[in-house]
Amino acid sequence: MEASSSSCPNQPPPLPSSPEDEHRNWLDLPRDVVSAIFVKVGTIEVLRNVQRVCSLWRNVSRDPLIWRTIDMHALGDLTDSDDILDAMCRRAIDHSSGQLTDITIEEFATDALLKYIVDSTSHLRRLCLIRCYSITDEGLCVVAEKLSRLEELDISISNLSKDPLETIGRSCPHLRTLKFNIEGYKSPHIECNEDAFAIAETMPALRHLQLFGNKLTNDGLLSILDGCPNLESLDLRQCFNVNLIGNLERRCAEQIKDLRRPYDPIDDYPFEAEDDYGSFDEDYPSGISDIDILSDYEYDFYEFSGGSLSEFSDYDYNDDY
Structure with a gap:
């Protein structure tokens, strides 16, 4: 009779199973671990998919600690309407x-x-609004008094003027970081220090300031240096009206630990910007093209211009899960 495999003297004994070989159930993970994973997954994915996996994950997704930070930017290929978002x-x-x-x-x-x-x-510490053109001066001014604990404000690419800056400055005494950026363009040659003066007059506690593409001049920069004595970092990239030479350059070097100059590289800037400096007229060391290149009409303009929710129901966001 043929010997069975179990009695074969040359067959090694079976190896003990290891934890890596065992089936792992995600539902067995500690709740705090699941919560940490949900935070990493991100706002959109949790709302749209994760909370619909099972009743346990739906319950975890209601933990307020997960939603202390809400990130809805860089939405990529999402085609949802603004109403749904x-x-x-x-x-x-x-x-x-x-x-x-x-x-x-x-x-x-x-x-x-x-x-x-x-x-x-009433606990908001950081507010970041990117390309939110529907936010108005009036809208931001109205809510400013309720942002008294705000420490960081990032308004990149907007239609806002100096008015909400002044209101924010007076209403937010704990503000330490301000980013007020636009796309940087070398022409037309427009000078405007309103933003700089508003910041200098109302935000003395600022430590970090980014004004990418702003139209301030040396006078505006001086007012910021005077009005914000605690500044540690200042980003003036593509602020082509600023000419850092002489006493102004020395003042910046003495007062600012981390200074980004108008012509510094912009490879880490996430928005559109002029990066072809080779076309600047050498007669203009600040990098600004002459206003004379504009037509009369353009000159006058620059002189005087200072989906439905039914789709959302598919996501099953009703309270009675």
């Missing part, structure tokens, strides 16, 4: 249960959503 953002804010401290929104924010944010939390 607005509704998703409000749902995330509701989940935070008043504990929201940090929020970033790109493009779809409105005055109404901004008011919803500040009415929902």
